[in-house]
Structure formats: structure tokens, C-alpha cells
Amino acid sequence: MGAPSVILALCGSLTWSSISVAADMPGSTAEYPKADLGYLSYDAAFGVFGGRPTVSASLEAGLRLGDNAFDVQGFLSTSYATSCPFGCVVPRSAETVVTGQINTFAYRRHFFDEKLFLTVGRRNAPPDGELPGERIDGLSLVKQNLDANGALNLADVRRLSFYAPLGGVLSYRVADRIYYQKAIDPGLVSVDSSIFDRLPAGGITEVTFTDGRKIVIPARSSLQSRLLLYAPGTYSFDVSAGTTPGLNEAYAPALRGVGRIGVTSELTLGGGGELTSDFSRQSLDVSVKLPGHFGYAQAGAGGTQLLHVLPGYAGPRSGVSIEAEWQFGSNQLGGDLLVRRNFGLGEPPTIVRPRDAVPACPVADPSFGLSPASAAPCGPLASPGSRALIQSDPIRSQIRASLYAAARGVSLTVNAEVDTNLLTPPLRSVGLRLGGRLYRRATWAIFAQGSKFGPDRPRFDLGLTFSTPLGRSVQANVSVENEGGQTSGDVQVSGARSIDLQNDLRYNARVATDGRAALTVDRDFLGVSAGAAVIVGPVSGVAVAGTLRGGIVFGDGHVVSVRQPGDSLLLLKAPGLPHAEVFDTSATYPKTRLDEAGYAVIANLAPYRSTTLRVSAAKAPIGTMVNGDLIGSVQPGRGYEITLSTRRIHPIRIFFRLPSVGQGLDAYAVIGDAPAPVESDGSFYVEDSTRLTPHVIIVWSSGTCLLTIPATPRADDTADFHVDAGECVVQ
């Protein structure tokens, strides 16, 4: 039996209340006060692999000057080999490649209204529907879709079915604010997902049982990353004109436009097109929310026409692609079906030119806990000197189906997939995964997969994973795999230690049966994140690697460290509260902490949405009050500054004797406009003693009396200062 059961036994006397449902969403709120700020962030990975050093670094900087935003971001990489000791091939080339690229160099500001952006310069247009994202130099006009509350209205699947051993209350909250509450009875509980449709996303669904125990119900992730359901009548568009990387080593003129509109709350339509001197593309998609457990569906169609091809290219010049996905079910039983079919050159081609060749990872494998410089993508090294080609192997058809079922802590997933590509043989695979819990905290999983690639013989993979906690913050993981007849395995021990807010330590040790071993340590401290790894392998030898990430923001004559600067930046100043924790409504835990001088930067606040920031005075002397309104909103590409002043108040408790006629009744002391109830011990409390007058009226249902407060000097540091005012005289 662990600590929770003891804690449960202590929590005897919670008061449960009536059921209530959120009536409204947070409305539009005024912006925080704007300010001029600048930022700089860095993200670097370096290593020595095969005796050769590699470095990859990305740098991002920008200014927020009123309504004007200027950003520049790029990366520089020297790479030696296709590294990655686990999962990647051993270096075959001794060539060192230096790559650099400016990804963003753009000026932005709002035009016409607060939600319309004009961008001048270089930007990466995001993927939309069947159109891939593309880099464009030129002009862009972007309008963001916003519902009545100034927020994107995205579909989020939260169907809840669970077994409740006791009665209790199910609640959905975003940070501290509760948006939905429902009393539940013991037994199987199934809650219709539609109740969440009107609630803001990003919250936690939890159940507090009558014995005080609290559990969090995980929301199943689903199509939500791709499925956009807009509120009815709301829309967005993104129009760009300029040049884009073309097929023939030169920039091609390009025009690109995408749009999306919410027709009803269950149906959203999207579409767009792109035209360059090399090709044109069109896209149309529809997203639908089906009733009940029928889930969500999305279907799209796209067309591509090559207008200009390189010499030697003999593939199809045009084609159509169609795609549909349906996800359905509940937490216990459901499935996902994806069907794609391309006719001709259906899939938009991926163009890779030599000078845009993606650098190799310096020493990067996310499974080590070390990730490369985030803005510097890594992947297969393109051969220098080769001509630009349509590099991807377009899919001719794809059918992917998965079914899952979960009961009594055991889950089963069955997958089947058939892929047919233009250039490679078809792939057929069937797999299943069975997993569950063991003795409450340990987990196990078995997976089996059979696949057949073209004319090759069928291949069978089998794997077993067992994971168990070793103490409070250490986890051990053992896995054994047999892939196509070859058996391998590894043992991992990983742990995390949170020393305090902004001060974390993570480590991972891994040993594989083929002799490879790695040790990784990651440390976050005051906005700087540093990692180090040592990897030893029989073929690759000894490799060392490191990462360094962080950022700083300049404003108000100060430099404030921040882990990751965001598009909108908010500088918070509270000189009287050094090291105080800062909370916001989108996080359960403290968002950040003020530094020694009382400064902090809040980045990545959800734009346009009302945000409530709260600075905790828990570490300040008792009676320290924070002045200032911290409710507001931010807009993309702007800087803000809030100054919080503090003052000190001194509470006082007054004991007195209530006349016999008033005893047993609810009595109140009238202190200005805030009456103070007389408590069970015959006292009332005044938070700020300066508000106390020499004579106080006590009122109850059938009378009043007058109390004379004696003048008593107090010591400022007395936490519980009280005086005895004697008898209250009936009027």
C-alpha cells in the first residue's frame, strides 16, 4: 500500500455540491498593454562521431515594436555522416557537408482589422488539405479563423467510458476553471462526447470520488491533429504571392491560396490551389462530425499538373488524388480506416534540390532523449551535385485499417495495411498489439507483425516489452524483438528528477544485445536546456554528443531568460515578488517563475483568448497583496508588458461578546461595504486593519449593537494579531 491510500483515508470530509454546467465561454478581453521587446533563441547540437566533429545550430531573433513584428530564423550545419548509432546506418562517407539556410526573414503587421496579417519577406506557408507546406518569398495575407470567443474552434474527441467504484463528480477544467461538472453513480459511466463540444479545448477531465480520490481520464487522441471543425460562419484564408523553390535550381514565381469555412458545427469545407511556373495543384476537403460513436470523417481530393519537367523525367504529368479517413468508437472499442488512391501523378511531388539538401543529424536520435536542433531538420543526405528530382515515391493506393478494444486494463489493437507505390513493390502487413498493466504500476506489451514486400518472402516480427517503475521517478524497460528471424533486445533505465520549477534533470541508460550502449543526461535550468550523451558501439566506436537550447528576451532595460520565446511575448514585472510563481489559465502547474529581479516572460499564450495570469504571493511575507489586473489577451506577433505593484496589509481579528439576544443567529460586522461574518468563536476578521473604524456595528436578523474597538499597538510581524473588544452594546 502506498501513500495514496493513506492520503485517501485522511480525506474524510469533502463537501459535494450540486451539478452545474458551464453556461458560457470566456468572452473577448482587452489586450494586455503593448511594449517593445526583442528576443533571441538558440538551439544547437554538436557531437564527435567516428572521430569527426559535427555541429548543427539554429538561431532565431526578432523584434516586437508596437504593431510591427520582424523575425529572422536560420540554421547552419556541418555534418559528417548519416549518424544515429541506434536505428541509423553506419557512416559510409567521409565527406563533410556545410549547409546553411534562412527559413524566415519577414516583416509582419496587422492590417485593416486585428486578425488580418500582411507579411513581407520569406515565410513557410503551412500545409493545408492536399497541399503541402511551401516556402514563399513575397507577400502574404493571412486571416485567422475565429469564433465568437476569439478562438479557433477545433474538434476534439473526448468520449468517456470508465468504471467508477464509487460515486463522485466528473469535472472538466482548464487550469483552475471548471467548465463542466456532473455527478456520477457507481458502476459503468459513459458520457456523451457532445457535452464537450462547447467547452474550450486543452483541459483535463477528471473524476473525484466521494472518498477524495481523484483520477484523470485520458482523452483519446485522434484525428484532431488533422481535422479542423470551424464554428458555423467562421472562416480563414491564407493568400501568398512571390517566388518558391522550383525544379530548375531557380526560384519560380508562385501564387498560393487556401481557405476554410465552417458551414455548420458538424461540417467544415476547405479548399485551395497553388500555381507556379513548374506545376499547379488544387485541393478540396470536407470534415464531418458524425453523430454519437460514429465519430469523425474527413475526405479530400487533389489534382496536380506538371507544367514544366526536367529533361529525362518520364513519369506522369498530371493526376488526381483522393483520400478519406473515418475514426469511430469509444474508449473501449473503436477503429480507424484510411483509404487513399492516386491516379497518375496524384500525389503532389516533393522537390529536393541539391542546395536545399537536408543535413544529416549530427548525433541525433530522439530515443536517446537528445534531439537535434529543432529548426534544423535532419534526414538522408542528398548526393551533392545531383539534379533536382521529384524525390518521393508517390503512393498509388493505400488502405489502412485499425481496430482497438480495451477492457479491464488490457488493450488490443489490430492493424492491417496495403500500400502500392509507383516505384517500389507493394507492401502488405498485418499486426496486432496486446498490452496491459501488471501489479498496478508495471506494464507489458506484446506485438506481432507479418509483412510482405513485393516478391520477397513474408517476414514476421515479434516483440515483447516490459516496463516497471524502480522507485518513485525511475523506470526500467526491457524489450526483446525478433525481426525477420534475427533476435535483439535492449534494457533501458530512465529517470527524471524535478528539482524545482525550471530545474529538471532527466537521464537514460541503454544497453543493447549487439554491444551498443548509450548514456544520456538532460538538464533544464533557468531557461537553458542542456543535454549530453555518450554512445558506444562495436562498429561506430565512441561517440559523444551534446545539445544546448534556450532563449532570452530584451525589454525594459532587462534581459530575461526564457526557455522558448513565442510569437507573442509578455514581459511580467513584479519587483516586490522575486522568485514568485506565475500561473495562467491554460496550465495546471506554474507557468514560470519570476527571476531575482522579479521579471519573467510568458511566451506561447493562446492568441485572442482571454487569459488570466496570477502571481502567487505564497513566498512573500504574509499580508503581501498583489495589485494589478492580470486578465487580458495577446495577439500574434506583439510584445506586452505588465507591471505588478505590491502592498502590505495587516490583518486583525476582533473578539467580542454578542448580546444574548443575538446569539445563535448569523451576525455580521459592518466594515465598509464588505460585511464580515461573526464566526463560531465569537470573532470577526478584518483583512486590512486600516479599514477598521473605532466603532463597528454588529447586525443580526433582529437587531444591532455597537462595538468599540480599543486602540491596541501591534507588532507588524504578528501573523495572528487579535484584540478583545469586550461587550457589544445593543442599540
Place this chain on the structure above:
Amino acid sequence: MWTRENALFNRSAPAVLGVLVGVVALTAPIASSAVTFQKTSIIVTPAELAKGVDYPLIGLIDQKAPVFLSIRAYAWSQTPDNQMILTPTTDITTFPQLLRVDAGANTSVRVQSTRSLDDTSEHYYRLVLEEFPPLETKAVKVVPTVQIRSRPRVTVPIVVAPAREERREPLEITGPRSGAGSPSGSLMLHNTGNTVLVVKSLASTVSPATRVPVGVTILAGSTIAVPLPKAISGDVEIIYSTAKNSYVLRHAVH
């Protein structure tokens, strides 16, 4: 019980401290509260409590009017009858001690120790949160019309945890319960350790299938009489746990 407490409190103020203030039942609430409590307990180290901790409170969103909440800390101990005793204390203070909670509003109360508490043994306190209805302004100015209402009251345990659990198998049986008017067939169980323990269940060694859940909390240093269920005959096994360990204590019943 609360009435008795009132009577005691209504003595002169200095006399209040150190006086037994009453016993709060651990069972059903008196009335429904308009406030939601995110944390059902406060478990802290002496060092954390010296710096102060925030106890969050949320007003229910269907609450029609703001309410006043009195929040005060008391020392918590137990009687052998397993009754909770709350005694005024100067070890811990709260700020503010009176809070106006609006519908849906997030607020918090600061809990802080006023003296250094040693970390060799656990210290027990409870926050007593008592809800008062709002006083209508008109009533103050014209004719007072405040009604008598029941006041929702919640107590939240504060456990100031020691640096480590000192003793293994901290439960001792100090003998069968005695005394006039007491139920027979009880065991007096004494927690000799420095952390709280929970007696989970009693089982008969004669018939292992007979296992009766108990769920009695015994604070460090306290002695509690646990009645022996009729279903338990012969030797008895007491299954209990501390925060870190679970134990079984065998006892021959004569």
C-alpha cells in the same frame, strides 16, 4: 457538537487558545457548498510550510451569489473513540482568514507555519473552512433580515511530513479495550511510529476468507480502539499500511 464549541469560544478571547474546541464529524456534510476544493489534503515538509503553501479554492459556476469563507487552521488529534479533536493553534496561520468567493472565481489561501516544526515526527493540523451566506447590503441599512442557515463546513487535513519513516512495523496492541459503557471485543491499537498509518482490514487466521475492511486512520502517537467484527473469531490479522509500507500484525484473541 458545534454548539458546544460556540459556547467555549464565547469566553474571553485569551481563554480561547488551548481550549478544546470541539469535535467535527468526518461523515456527511451539513449543507452543500458553493466552493470546490481542488486538493483534498495538504501534505508538506516543515521547510515548505515555513515558506508558505497556496491552497486553491474555486467558486462553483452555478453559484448565484458570492459567499464568505472562513479559513482557519487547528491542531488535529484523536481520541481513543476515533473522534477528531481540533484545538486552536499558533503553529500555523492562514491568510486571509476570511475570503469572498465569487462564482467560478479562482482564489487561494496561504497556509504558513509561524514557528519551525521539527522533521523527526509528523505534525497534524486541519484547515476548517466554514461557509457564510452573503449579507445583503439592504438588510444592513434598513431592516436586518438575515436568516438562520446551516453553514457548509469542510475540514482539510494538513500533514507536515517527517524527513523519513523511522520505525518499521509501528503498530502495537496495547490490549483489549476496557471501561464502563464501552463495547466489548475491541483492540486498543497504538501507533508507535512517526507517521500516520491506516488499518485497512481485519482477517481471521482460522478462515482466511473472512476479511473485514476497517479503514481506521491512526495518527502518530495516538491510540485507537478498533472493534472486532463478529465475523472475526480466533486469532486475528491486522492489515495496515503507512505511506511507504504495508504490514500484517498477528494477534491471538482470547
